[in-house]
Amino acid sequence: MISHMDDVAGLEHDRDRLGRSSTAERVADILRERIAQGFFSPGQRLSEEAIGAALGVSRNTLREAFRLLSHERLLEHRLNRGVFVRVLSTDDVADLYRVRRVIEVSAVRHASAEGIAAMREAVEDGERAARENRWREVGTANIRYHQALSRLNGSQRLDDLMRQLLAELRLVFHVMRNPRSFHEPFVARNRTLLELLAAGETEKAERELVSYLDDAEALLMEAYRPQP
Amino acid sequence: MISHMDDVAGLEHDRDRLGRSSTAERVADILRERIAQGFFSPGQRLSEEAIGAALGVSRNTLREAFRLLSHERLLEHRLNRGVFVRVLSTDDVADLYRVRRVIEVSAVRHASAEGIAAMREAVEDGERAARENRWREVGTANIRYHQALSRLNGSQRLDDLMRQLLAELRLVFHVMRNPRSFHEPFVARNRTLLELLAAGETEKAERELVSYLDDAEALLMEAYRPQP
DNA sequence: AACATAAGTATTGTTCAACAATTCGACAAG
DNA sequence: CTTGTCGAATTGTTGAACAATACTTATGTT
Structure with missing residues (x-):
């Protein structure tokens, strides 16, 4: 039985690329790419309603994605004002x-x-x-x-x-x-x-x-x- | 007119100490401290329902706090299984x-x-x-x-x-x-x-x-x- | 007894709707 | 020109609901 497992052993390395797909993370991936490509300009505000509607996800899920990108310093979260594409000084x-x-x-x-x-x-x-x-x-x-x-x-x-x-x-x-x-x-x-x-x-x-x-x-x- | 502005100029430095208090961040602060003090043990699962009820916040807000701490590597988020206090190898x-x-x-x-x-x-x-x-x-x-x-x-x-x-x-x-x-x-x-x-x-x-x-x-x- | 399978339960993932809190712009009053 | 007030728009937070997944227990087969 174990001999069969050896064939599969190499796959374990890629295992983390499977399960890690929550909607919030995928949304974050999309936004991250857009920001990297300059689709969103620094200083631009990202509306929860507009982007949520465009991507077809709820505000809550979108906010989780915003948190991720804010922590990566690509977005800036200003309380009660929304998230903005970061402007570097x-x-x-x-x-x-x-x-x-x-x-x-x-x-x-x-x-x-x-x-x-x-x-x-x-x-x-x-x-x-x-x-x-x-x-x-x-x-x-x-x-x-x-x-x-x-x-x-x-x-x-x-x-x-x-x-x-x-x-x-x-x-x-x-x-x-x-x-x-x-x-x-x-x-x-x-x-x-x-x-x-x-x-x-x-x-x-x-x-x-x-x-x-x-x-x-x-x-x-x-x-x-x-x-x- | 501009001469009056000079008095206020020094305040700009403290501006960030004003707004920075959303519920999710305060929850994250509390949990971060608890983890630092060893109140939660590595490997322990943090139930959304239990902790949400104990702190009196909704699941959505609590999940935002979890995201923050996961990004700091203090918590580990496993899809569909919840968040766990990180166990370092x-x-x-x-x-x-x-x-x-x-x-x-x-x-x-x-x-x-x-x-x-x-x-x-x-x-x-x-x-x-x-x-x-x-x-x-x-x-x-x-x-x-x-x-x-x-x-x-x-x-x-x-x-x-x-x-x-x-x-x-x-x-x-x-x-x-x-x-x-x-x-x-x-x-x-x-x-x-x-x-x-x-x-x-x-x-x-x-x-x-x-x-x-x-x-x-x-x-x-x-x-x-x-x-x- | 051991094992696979299936049903049932608990928890997380996600959405939705509602309301409170805050910001911002416009407009009026001094 | 400053200050105050109102109202629209947006975010902050909640609670409930349902779907999707993992865990547990029971069931049946060999």
Whole structure:
């Protein structure tokens, strides 16, 4: 009997992807994607009645979804006034990059062969998309790159934090008028950092990463200053 | 006209302390405290009907509170089965200490005079409580100490992460039979680390901290192995 | 006795309708 | 131009209802 179980053992890994589908969570998934794609603009209010009617769910269920996204800092819940798509201040951007420096610098010190392979894939995807002038894809490849970098830490919780953090940053990206000017310089720098890590040059890699993040923050701040 | 506005300008800072009291959040506060104090045991199921009746709130409101605490990883939501007080595995403990190493080591590198003062207060509270054999207070002082340490990073988000992380660790502490044996050694080590930081010996401080966390993790794992 | 199956119960998931509480804009009064 | 008041619109919260799922107990078969 047990011999038959061995065939099924591999499935246990995917088990959590089955049961975890309550309506509220699926609603949250939909809204999260819409926000990430810029379908909802920062500052926009999300009406319970309108969205509830549009998705065909009750207000209570929708409110549960709102709570989830508020906790992820994608929505902002103001008492008796509703939920709004988060508007990041320059202080928020500064804080996000403080966290990125902590997590990603630590990741560089934990570099491993398998982890670097995942980064390499993201780099090549980004380079390919850049050659074909698909800058939206360059952006997503860049996000995958930094997720892979963060994963070097080997911590589920830091991965979650990084994912949430990059989702917040997307709120800023959508405000920028010219995505190419922001993403273009970092295609090459992703490659540079990758090769330094692959060569075991962690010292140089760390310096490159810090300079990388400083530049990215400065560029973002520059593009973000006008309308705060 | 604008000159009159200057008087009010200082109030904007306190604005967030006004509205923040919805029933669901207050319920979450109560439950969070109960969990922290070990009133609810890890693994215990929290019945919607029972707790809703005890607190005098409707199921819908209570469920919103459950969502909040589930997202903080204090409760675990299993579909169609209810919410349970989280039971941490040894893998969880290992992950928590991975995150602590990243955050706290980074904090050591950002040490500043004002931040160290807050740590000194926590150290002295802990030493006082230890002299008077109040080991529960030693535990809370220790938590305050590490929160103050984390605050050296100067990041709101890292502070939040640290607070959540220490709340999770409390779930483990309650399983231990003898709190004294766990907390006692670290009263002196908190002082040691503090003085190294105050003296600007960041190199030594970092080594001490890493060794500190390694020992704490090992001790916790040892006490935690029997019953998972 | 062991095991599978089926019925029944309890609990959660979701919706709906209602009302209280709060915000916001408009308009009037000073 | 400020202040006060009214009313519409929206959120906050409740309670009840029903569906969907999990747990328990009883039942029947081998």
